[in-house]
Structure formats: structure tokens, C-alpha cells
Amino acid sequence: MSIDLRKKTVKVILEKKKLLGVKARVALVLDISGSMRRLYSEGVVQEAVERVLAVASQFDDDGMLDVWVYDNTFSRLPAVSEKDLSGYVERAILQNEAVHKFGRNDEPLVMKDVVNKYVNEEPSKEPAFIIFVNDGGCRSGIKKWIVSSSNKPIFWQFVGIGNSNFDVLRKLDTMEGRVVDNANFFHLESLEHTSDEDLYNSLLDEFPSWLEEAKGQGILS
Numbered sequence: 001m002s003i004d005l006r007k008k009t010v011k012v013i014l015e016k017k018k019l020l021g022v023k024a025r026v027a028l029v030l031d032i033s034g035s036m037r038r039l040y041s042e043g044v045v046q047e048a049v050e051r052v053l054a055v056a057s058q059f060d061d062d063g064m065l066d067v068w069v070y071d072n073t074f075s076r077l078p079a080v081s082e083k084d085l086s087g088y089v090e091r092a093i094l095q096n097e098a099v100h101k102f103g104r105n106d107e108p109l110v111m112k113d114v115v116n117k118y119v120n121e122e123p124s125k126e127p128a129f130i131i132f133v134n135d136g137g138c139r140s141g142i143k144k145w146i147v148s149s150s151n152k153p154i155f156w157q158f159v160g161i162g163n164s165n166f167d168v169l170r171k172l173d174t175m176e177g178r179v180v181d182n183a184n185f186f187h188l189e190s191l192e193h194t195s196d197e198d199l200y201n202s203l204l205d206e207f208p209s210w211l212e213e214a215k216g217q218g219i220l221s
Helices: 003-016 034-041 044-059 088-094 107-121 142-148 196-203 207-216
Strands: 025-031 065-070 074-080 128-134 154-161 183-188
Touching: 003 044, 003 196, 025 044, 025 107, 034 044, 034 088, 044 065, 044 088, 044 128, 044 196, 065 107, 074 088, 074 107, 107 128, 107 142, 107 154, 154 196, 154 207, 183 196
Parallel strands: 025 065, 025 128, 128 154, 154 183
Antiparallel strands: 065 074
């Protein structure tokens, strides 16, 4: 499917959720631990980048998608746009010797860098919408970064794929100590067999209510 068709699908979902005209910086954080190897080699991750870029194109004036990958360390990658989308995963990740690949997963390290970029390096009035793809075994240390960023213009949308353990992510809704509920989780058996419409509906499910809460708390103007 072309990205133009995906952008049209996103626009329909945005209209339904009353998000048309909302501006946000969009980021994709990709698990590159050992269990993700097949999804990289079979092109599923490349397609995921395209699918999320379609969201970024509607939220961000310059149509750029910020990208991180992580295992037991992390890499902040060049942002991707439509013009350099083709072959992005192969070029920027798989063939990039500077990117550590297929180790164990350690989410708090990359979350710290995400917060640092959007809060300290590039502060903005626009919210950061972080789509975080993980295939299980997420570390409990993520709680620190979700709680500490709950008064910042950052929303974490976790996507669990496959059949591993998502116990930590399933407890997001009951996590205490936050200014607002700034994180959501949904689970997909298979990323490649989920339609664009279903994916976008899920990705954008709680973002509207967070925007309202964040405005109510003065986190967003």
C-alpha cells in the first residue's frame, strides 16, 4: 500500500477523533533486541516506519519522523521523511555498524534520551507523541520515566507485538504518582496482519484525552 493511501486513512481517523489540525512531534522507538530479528529481516519494521510516518505527516508541518532503536543500548537515528523512506531500515539500521543490534532489551536507557531530546534539547509548545514498539519483556524501570515525564508535553503510546510477557505494560493504566495519565498500551498478535485502520485507531485511542488533560493541567497551552 502506498503512503498516500495510508495518509488518507490517518486523516479519516483524525477527523473521527477530532484531532484534525493538532500539531505534534512524532517519534518511533523500535525494539531491536534478538527476538525482533525476523521482523527486521522480513521487512515488517520497514513497513512499520512507513505506517507511522503517515501519522507524522499529518501532525508535523515538516513531515519528519524521529526514530530511535534500542536493545541493551540505543541509537538516535536520522529523522525520516517521505523522500528518504525507501530502504530506510536497511540503510540507517541494518547496514549501520554504529547501531547495536539483537541484544537484550533495556527500555529506560532509550526513554531517558527521548525525554532529554524533547524537554532539554528541543523544548517546544507542541507535544511529543512517542510510539514505542516492543515485543515483550519490558523492564519495570520504565515507570520512573513515565512518572517523571507526566508533567511534560510527552505522551507514550506503547505497542506490544507477539506472544511474550507484557505484564509491565499492562499495568500502565494503574500506575500511580503521575500528574496526568500520559501512557497507553495495546497488544497486537501480529503487526503485519493488522490493518492500517485498526492500527491507527489503536494508536490514536488515548492521545485525544491526554491532550485535554494536559491542557487542563497547564502542561500544554
